[in-house]
Amino acid sequence: MNLADAILGDPETLALIDGDAQIRAMLQVEVALATAQARLGMIPDDAARAIAAAAQGLIPDPDEMRKGTASAGIAAQPVVNALKSACPDHAGHVHFGATSQDIVDSALVLALREALTLLAARLQAVTDTLDRRADDFADQAIPARTRFQNAMPTTLGAKIAVWRAPLVRDSERLEELRPRLLVLSLHGAAGTSAAFGENGPALRKALADNLGLTAPDLPWHATRDTMVELGNWLALVTGSLGKMGADLILMGQSGIGEVMAGAGGASSTMPQKANPVAAEALVSIARLNAGAIGTLHQAMIHAQERDGSALAIEWAVLPDMLVRTGAALRLAQDLVETLRPNADLIEASFATDRGMMMAEAAGFALAREMPRKDALALVARALRAVAEGAAATLPDALDDIAPRDGGWSAFLTPDHTWGEAAAMARSGADKGNAPTT
CATH class of the missing domain: 1.20.200.10 (Fumarase/aspartase (Central domain))
Incomplete structure (x- = not known):
């Protein structure tokens, strides 16, 4: 046995x-x-x-x-x-x-x-x-x-x-x-x-x-x-x-x-x-x-x-x-x-991250208004500010560096930045990654 x-x-x-x-x-x-x-x-x-x-x-x-x-x-x-x-x-x-x-x-x-x-x-x-x-x-x-x-x-x-x-x-x-x-x-x-x-x-x-x-x-x-x-x-x-x-x-x-x-x-x-x-x-x-x-x-x-x-x-x-x-x-x-x-x-994980996992979304949002290279440079600058303690979160740093209407905190939320994740979950009954026609 x-x-x-x-x-x-x-x-x-x-x-x-x-x-x-x-x-x-x-x-x-x-x-x-x-x-x-x-x-x-x-x-x-x-x-x-x-x-x-x-x-x-x-x-x-x-x-x-x-x-x-x-x-x-x-x-x-x-x-x-x-x-x-x-x-x-x-x-x-x-x-x-x-x-x-x-x-x-x-x-x-x-x-x-x-x-x-x-x-x-x-x-x-x-x-x-x-x-x-x-x-x-x-x-x-x-x-x-x-x-x-x-x-x-x-x-x-x-x-x-x-x-x-x-x-x-x-x-x-x-x-x-x-x-x-x-x-x-x-x-x-x-x-x-x-x-x-x-x-x-x-x-x-x-x-x-x-x-x-x-x-x-x-x-x-x-x-x-x-x-x-x-x-x-x-x-x-x-x-x-x-x-x-x-x-x-x-x-x-x-x-x-x-x-x-x-x-x-x-x-x-x-x-x-x-x-x-x-x-x-x-x-x-x-x-x-x-x-x-x-x-x-x-x-x-x-x-x-x-x-x-x-x-x-x-x-x-x-x-x-x-x-x-x-x-x-x-x-x-x-x-x-x-x-x-x-x-x-889960909320604590997001809070500990201080919004940095939304960096990609921020870069694409800024790239709609300026060259992609410049947008990435701004996001990198904002991330340094968070890492060095000059800003509490990525949205706060971006509010100082590149303000936008309504503020970055309202935009950089999980439900605004998870892309097709929720839709993919609901379409799971579709056939295991079968190609679309």
Whole structure:
């Protein structure tokens, strides 16, 4: 047991891809294979019925599964042996013509279909909640910061809309990926379908129909690009959520405290602290998946028709990436739902800045009346006056240097200088930075 799984793990996702789920999926493939072969006259009907009945109540011994996998180097063999033992009179028709990799890969695809349904639903929930929160805080002014420095005003809603945009694209990417990923594997020992004779194409079509998958023309035992593409997608999702987590950590840190989210974790010795545990976990998961995708790419270096060393990399890396993504989406949902601005501390941030983050707006306003170079020189002079204590705020300094009707204080306010931020927050439901036409 890894205690960190309480933070970085997700039981619901794990249950869809763990050992028990793999065994159920492999048995499902074997039953569907036997059913399709009986329909094509490749095995007797009573054999297919017996295989289905045996599989229905079969609960293989976990120790035997582990020992068999260690011996064979692949999980399908001990499952097949258990199924043969459960219907001894028809053992010769179990797994007829298939190779272990066919069963493992087809079962993997079935498990991934269930896992991705869960992840897609969570992703949509996070996206919808972000959309709602962006609208809630469309007009909540907050400092924008570039390279950890105050830049200019924006709104909290605009920041949330930026978090949401890549997640919308990730949903689109997943729909594009599904047809490439949800593909049956059934080409036999060396990928030639020799054991199926002339029935190969018809058998693949029948089995794919039984399982709700697509039948491929070529084997993919040794071409793992779609599994790596899935890993890339998982890393994209967690990377986007990691960016949100990093922003929440920075906005909630001591001395800023402008935005809080989640309950916070207690320190064992410093009772004043509320550690941003969930936001930190989003960053950790993003970095773990970013590292894992590099390792998963190694599984593409797959020698000849099948390479156990490449397959083992995929088996070790991809499940953890899936579980971590489930965890990240679960944590993100809670953070977004509980996100709340601290208006007093946001106001304090603006007050401490003394109007200097409105310098760009002042420069553009002055440039309407004089050459841009001269306008920037005036703003630079006003900023020096604030820095040296000769003026309390940038508007005060500009009132002395370049007076304007109504005064600079009325003009240099967040809502006059945040540009399209509020509008972007309200248009967040538009499609994640889709180009305008």
